[in-house]
Amino acid sequence: MRIFSGIQPTGAKHLGNYIGAIRQYVEGQDRGEPAIYCIVDLHAITVPYEPARLRERVLDTTALLLAAGLEPERCVLFRQGDVPEHTELSWLLTSVTATGELNRMHQFRDKSAAQRELISAGLLFYPVLQAADVLAYRAHEVPVGEDQREHLELMRDVARRFNARFGEGLLVVPEHRIPAVGARIMDLQDPARKMSTSGGSVEGTVYVLDGPEAIEKKLRRAVTDSEDPFAIRRDPAAKPGVTNLIDITAAARGVDGDVVLAELAGARGYGDLKLAASRAIVTLLAPVRERYAGLRSDETYLDAVLEQGAAKAQALAAPVLADVRAAMGVGSGR
């Protein structure tokens, strides 16, 4: 089973990213043949960004992933911009991508609505590059968060259309893997919306690199409800804040929500739930934060990890690109 996923370069990953994606990456190392993880600097340039900061953010993300448990010997961890096969395949795939589909993507609509000046063509083509990321490796499985469902559907359409046009079996039509637990970690201040890097409040977002005090403070201030007498039970519609805290606690500990509820049977107020949630989160994240500090300061090591990862990635993607070029009749064929 070949696994592929991409992650945006930023050190400011939050609990939703960690539970929804990063933790799955770590588990994927046991099953992946291989598990391939790509830090997508080329996707990061589709919105306004600071060139001088981009490489730093890639290193932040590399250190974070290593701190979370990725091992360079057990997976392929690399930077997208180091492997030109991604950009080449994305162009080749435009021949089987409909502009109408790209225009309809929710992420494109949301992000372009948020742009003040330039809506780049890159923003529109973002899902094509994402399709190329995965298809260049003939990956079978793509662990992603719920928000990537639409991009995955497009990718599958593109792969099917490519195969129908240029030859069955040339590309693998990948499956997405969206975690059942922890797919929906909501903002602590606004439990109707997902925890997110853009748009959410700092107080409502728990970052992977937050220290224990920050985590405890954010949890103490989490929005619940004023049911009187208070009631700890899962009810996403009527009690979104309380439900979120139960789900976070369960996901952080890797247990069922019922286990959390049973433990809180004698609770005297929501304070007990908040305490249980912050303990679970601190236990989950503290080791990652501690390892991060040491890893991030060794840039020579991080550069070496990325360089070796890129060499492994390119060795996997180059033969696929050769097949694709040959089937499409582009280049000399030699």
Ligand code: TRP
């Ligand atoms: N668009 C994804 C995100 O924002 C990141 C990504 C880029 C990706 N390429 C990918 C995810 C390929 C899965 C597979 O989270």
